[in-house]
Amino acid sequence: MSGERAPHRLAAPDAAWLMRTYAGHSTAQASNELYRKNLASGQTGLSVAFDLPTQIGYDPGDPLARGEVGKVGVPIAHLGDMRALFDGIDLAQMNTSMTINATAAWLLALYIAVAEERAIAPEVLQGTTQNDILKEFLARGTYAFPPAPSLRLTADMVAYTVEHVPRWNPVNICSYHLQEAGATPVQEIAFALANATAVLDAVRERVAEERVGAVFGRISFFVNAGVRFVEEHAKLRALALLWEELGRERYGVTEAGLLRLRYGVQVNSLGLTESQPENNIQRIVLETLAVTLGRDARARAVQLPAWNEALGLPRQWDQQWSLRIQQVLAYETDLLEYPDIFEGSTVMKGLVDELVEGAREELARIEQRGGAVQAVPYMKAALVESNRARLRRIESGEQVVVGVNRYTETAPSPLTADGEGAFLTVDPAHEQAQIDALERWRAERDADAVDEALSELARVARSNENIMPATLAAARAGVTTGEWAGTLRDVFGSYRAPTGVADAPAVRGYAEIEQLREDVERASEQLGRRLKLLVGKPGLDGHSNGAEQIALYARDAGIEVVYEGIRLTPEQIAASALEEGVHVVGLSILSGSHMALVPEVVGALRHAGVQAPLVVGGIIPTGDVAELLAAGVAAVYGPRDYELGGIVRDIVALAVAAARP
Amino acid sequence: MSRKAVSGSELAARLRERDVSVAPAVLNLLEDASRRDEAQDLLVALGPGALGGEAPGHIVGVTGPPGVGKSTLLGALVAAWRGAGRTVAVLAVDPSSKRSGGALLGDRIRIAGPGVGGPGRFIRSMAARERVGGLAPATRAAAQVLAVAFDVVVVETVGVGQSETEVAELADTVVVVVQPGAGDALQFLKAGLMEVPDLLVVAKADVGAAAQTTLGEAQAALHLLGADDTAALAVSALPPGAGITELAQALDDHRARIDTGARRLATRRAGALADFISEYGAQGLRAVGGRRSAERILVAQSPALDGHTLVEILAAQAQTS
Numbered sequence: 001m002s003g004e005r006a007p008h009r010l011a012a013p014d015a016a017w018l019m020r021t022y023a024g025h026s027t028a029q030a031s032n033e034l035y036r037k038n039l040a041s042g043q044t045g046l047s048v049a050f051d052l053p054t055q056i057g058y059d060p061g062d063p064l065a066r067g068e069v070g071k072v073g074v075p076i077a078h079l080g081d082m083r084a085l086f087d088g089i090d091l092a093q094m095n096t097s098m099t100i101n102a103t104a105a106w107l108l109a110l111y112i113a114v115a116e117e118r119a120i121a122p123e124v125l126q127g128t129t130q131n132d133i134l135k136e137f138l139a140r141g142t143y144a145f146p147p148a149p150s151l152r153l154t155a156d157m158v159a160y161t162v163e164h165v166p167r168w169n170p171v172n173i174c175s176y177h178l179q180e181a182g183a184t185p186v187q188e189i190a191f192a193l194a195n196a197t198a199v200l201d202a203v204r205e206r207v208a209e210e211r212v213g214a215v216f217g218r219i220s221f222f223v224n225a226g227v228r229f230v231e232e233h234a235k236l237r238a239l240a241l242l243w244e245e246l247g248r249e250r251y252g253v254t255e256a257g258l259l260r261l262r263y264g265v266q267v268n269s270l271g272l273t274e275s276q277p278e279n280n281i282q283r284i285v286l287e288t289l290a291v292t293l294g295r296d297a298r299a300r301a302v303q304l305p306a307w308n309e310a311l312g313l314p315r316q317w318d319q320q321w322s323l324r325i326q327q328v329l330a331y332e333t334d335l336l337e338y339p340d341i342f343e344g345s346t347v348m349k350g351l352v353d354e355l356v357e358g359a360r361e362e363l364a365r366i367e368q369r370g371g372a373v374q375a376v377p378y379m380k381a382a383l384v385e386s387n388r389a390r391l392r393r394i395e396s397g398e399q400v401v402v403g404v405n406r407y408t409e410t411a412p413s414p415l416t417a418d419g420e421g422a423f424l425t426v427d428p429a430h431e432q433a434q435i436d437a438l439e440r441w442r443a444e445r446d447a448d449a450v451d452e453a454l455s456e457l458a459r460v461a462r463s464n465e466n467i468m469p470a471t472l473a474a475a476r477a478g479v480t481t482g483e484w485a486g487t488l489r490d491v492f493g494s495y496r497a498p499t500g501v502a503d504a505p506a507v508r509g510y511a512e513i514e515q516l517r518e519d520v521e522r523a524s525e526q527l528g529r530r531l532k533l534l535v536g537k538p539g540l541d542g543h544s545n546g547a548e549q550i551a552l553y554a555r556d557a558g559i560e561v562v563y564e565g566i567r568l569t570p571e572q573i574a575a576s577a578l579e580e581g582v583h584v585v586g587l588s589i590l591s592g593s594h595m596a597l598v599p600e601v602v603g604a605l606r607h608a609g610v611q612a613p614l615v616v617g618g619i620i621p622t623g624d625v626a627e628l629l630a631a632g633v634a635a636v637y638g639p640r641d642y643e644l645g646g647i648v649r650d651i652v653a654l655a656v657a658a659a660r661p
Numbered sequence: 662m663s664r665k666a667v668s669g670s671e672l673a674a675r676l677r678e679r680d681v682s683v684a685p686a687v688l689n690l691l692e693d694a695s696r697r698d699e700a701q702d703l704l705v706a707l708g709p710g711a712l713g714g715e716a717p718g719h720i721v722g723v724t725g726p727p728g729v730g731k732s733t734l735l736g737a738l739v740a741a742w743r744g745a746g747r748t749v750a751v752l753a754v755d756p757s758s759k760r761s762g763g764a765l766l767g768d769r770i771r772i773a774g775p776g777v778g779g780p781g782r783f784i785r786s787m788a789a790r791e792r793v794g795g796l797a798p799a800t801r802a803a804a805q806v807l808a809v810a811f812d813v814v815v816v817e818t819v820g821v822g823q824s825e826t827e828v829a830e831l832a833d834t835v836v837v838v839v840q841p842g843a844g845d846a847l848q849f850l851k852a853g854l855m856e857v858p859d860l861l862v863v864a865k866a867d868v869g870a871a872a873q874t875t876l877g878e879a880q881a882a883l884h885l886l887g888a889d890d891t892a893a894l895a896v897s898a899l900p901p902g903a904g905i906t907e908l909a910q911a912l913d914d915h916r917a918r919i920d921t922g923a924r925r926l927a928t929r930r931a932g933a934l935a936d937f938i939s940e941y942g943a944q945g946l947r948a949v950g951g952r953r954s955a956e957r958i959l960v961a962q963s964p965a966l967d968g969h970t971l972v973e974i975l976a977a978q979a980q981t982s
Binding site: 146493496499501502504506513517520521524525527528529530551552554555556557558559560561562563564565568572575576578579580581 | 684685688689692693694695696761762763764765766767769770771773783784785786788899
């Protein structure tokens with residue numbers, strides 16, 4: 001037999017996928033130190049997490065950035081920060097993924113400018129900018145400009161990188177966040193493909209016809225994988241089929257290499273639980289199988305969440321554990337030694353066919369609405385609806401979540417025994433340090449060069465020219481993130497995405513809601529008018545799932561709900577509460593900024609003379625609850641409180657109690 | 662809430678001093694079923710008899726189909742008014758669920774825009790109680806009393822075909838907003854299913870040619886109906902914005918042109934009839950001898966009477982007959 005290869009074995013094992021950890025916090029220096037440690041642990045690529053002000057285009061010190069600087073990622077305000085972030089890391093060798101969307105053109109320009117300073121040509125730079133703005137309107141919330149100019153920035157970047165940074169993936173179409181927002185596998189495939197089509201159509205107008213194939217080949221995907229890992233694997237095979245079909249039929253691409261689906265993955269965080277968090281490790285392992293099992297649809301890059309994400313920000317050790325999962329799978333198991341193990345499987349083929357068919361129908365519905373841009377309100381409402389159905393299945397026990405609605409008994413866990421130290425807390429002093437450092441940066445740069453760069457940027461923004469050269473010039477001149485985005489905001493205007501809740505149908509025949517309705521009627525009679533609730537999202541955090549679901553549940557229970565979407569200042573929330581005459585104010589905060597934001601909202605409410613009780617929900621560690629209660633909050637809800645009915649019942653009781661003389 | 666609420670007569674006095682900061686308390690009172698007597702004190706104290714004339718504010722009704730960009734347009738208009746130093750109150754009426762009574766009120770941020778308005782800009786979302794486009798009695802009352810203190814009071818409703826009738830029952834100036842390609846709304850207008858507004862606005866004029874085509878169609882339809890007094894405008898609320906100043910001017914022009922006293926009297930009577938029906942139902946209406954008879958009763962009353970007193974007169978009539 002020697003010399004003859006068996007068809008069920010590869011001649012040589014495949015190389016492992018790129019292994020990354022989504023990381024960054026506090027400062028560029030602290031993040032750089034973390035990156036170097038991660039690389040030393042065997043990580044093979046970098047994945048940069050930026051803080052929310054950087055993602056949305058505000059400098060430290062801006063009122064909207066308060067409490068958010070360095071929280072969920074690294075703050076990058078200018079070229080100096082980018083230099084520090086990659087200090088001692090060889091950009092010619094590194095493969096860097098940046099989770100950046102609205103301000104992607106700016107962060108890429110800073111990256112290119114740092115490379116230039118080190119005499120590294122843009123042609124050799126490798127990496128990915130996420131740059132999928134439509135899903136920001138649908139799910140993630142870090143948009144900065146209205147849809148049309150946002151897509152134009154994306155198209156400019158693609159047109160630029162295809163010529164000048166050819167190894168860069170300028171756009172990473174994300175189905176990841178769609179699943180986090182509640183998408184079913186069919187919705188995930190269809191919405192991602194529709195978003196990709198919108199981007200490609202926009203780029204097609206800005207590049208020469210013969211470059212369309214090259215553009216298509218540079219578009220990659222960033223997907224999610226849930227714990228139903230067999231179906232999830234089928235989802236990726238279905239996506240690959242439809243992607244190839246799209247390339248052939250809509251864009252006339254013929255070269256096989258350009259038609260192949262390339263994707264990176266971060267597995268599901270939505271299903272990770274706060275109770276018995278050790279179970280999350282099993283979930284993460286199984287989800288990783290979804291994206292690695294079959295060779296024909298295997299991920300190019302994988303990053304895994306940490307077991308304690310639902311508790312707070314993961315520490316370095318937590319992230320190392322996740323990296324080790326990848327390394328065991330790639331280097332200890334025999335996974336990489338075989339051709340595609342699902343070849344010839346009728347089960348897998350059947351699943352794929354089912355998903356392809358469902359996605360085609362969904363795509364037709366989006367096409368009917370005039371494509372993804374026009375269909376944003378439709379898709380947003382569909383996601384809210386899917387997530388509502390998912391929560392109802394968990395609440396009713398139809399969908400089992402071990403440790404949450406089944407098998408909830410547990411022995412004391414040594415993993416979370418030390419409470420306070422079980423996750424990372426960012427020192428609030430970093431924010432002031434960043435503000436001071438930015439002042440020094442501004443004082444030391446050439447002010448005339450900055451003014452000139454910004455007026456050129458404004459001119460180009462108003463014209464039809466590509467935004468990248470002016471953006472690069474601004475990066476070199478020492479312009480700040482807030483100045484770059486502010487200039488574009490002045491030209492493009494600001495925008496608020498649809499909330500997806502306005503037209504959601506009322507739930508019916510749901511016993512718990514019926515009971516609540518009676519409570520609300522009684523409470524409203526006692527109050528003299530219908531119970532009114534303000535649901536507010538302060539700060540820059542765009543994770544709106546919780547706020548949306550509470551708003552809908554409360555409405556279905558008969559409450560008048562004022563919900564205005566994400567990104568409100570404490571002063572705006574207080575003004576709404578006062579003018580709308582609400583009985584209770586509810587806040588949702590998932591960015592970890594609750595300790596900074598909640599006291600500010602309390603202060604603003606009191607200043608406005610609003611006496612209504614305040615409740616807070618989000619990723620709130622149990623250790624913070626006492627302090628929030630002491631600050632004047634009436635009730636705090638964390639990921640452990642998954643029963644919406646209970647929260648709404650509390651709100652009704654609070655409203656009635658507060659009205660009692 | 663546990664603090665003692667300010668009384669209806671105290672609120673009336675402060676509104677007469679044009680103290681706009683009491684607007685939230687005024688709305689809380691008007692919506693409160695357990696404080697009806699105080700609400701009546703407020704309405705009577707701010708009726709034309711008590712004021713010695715009509716409330717000075719300009720009451721503007723803005724209506725149109727869902728999704729045409731009314732709130733965004735209103736946001737630009739409110740900014741223009743505030744820029745000119747005028748105080749503005751907006752009552753944004755949202756459809757509510759008939760089944761549960763619950764509602765999702767989410768328009769205020771599009772009207773408010775970035776920043777905090779301060780007391781000179783007041784926005785209140787209100788649920789429409791009975792049907793889409795229908796106005797709750799509290800909305801009518803609020804528009805009347807806020808016009809005592811604010812320079813402009815806007816009532817925004819959703820719908821086409823009925824809502825502008827309801828809005829016409831309380832506004833000095835009725836604006837219907839349509840979007841480019843709005844065939845339905847213009848068909849409604851031509852077919853007489855919709856009353857002719859005082860101003861017709863084609864929003865989203867930034868989409869260019871389509872907006873101009875729709876504007877042309879609207880002008881042709883208005884001409885066909887003999888409504889040459891109704892101005893039609895194309896407006897864009899997106900930066901840099903277009904037509905907002907012209908719209909504000911057209912609203913002022915309309916206000917200057919009409920006999921506000923006569924219009925207010927008519928709206929007060931129509932509003933009183935609507936409030937009477939919403940409170941006493943079809944049975945109450947039959948008891949006063951039907952709609953025509955009710956209208957005759959109202960026309961016979963002194964023009965100085967406030968809306969609340971007019972409802973009481975109809976109620977008394979219903980009881981004696």
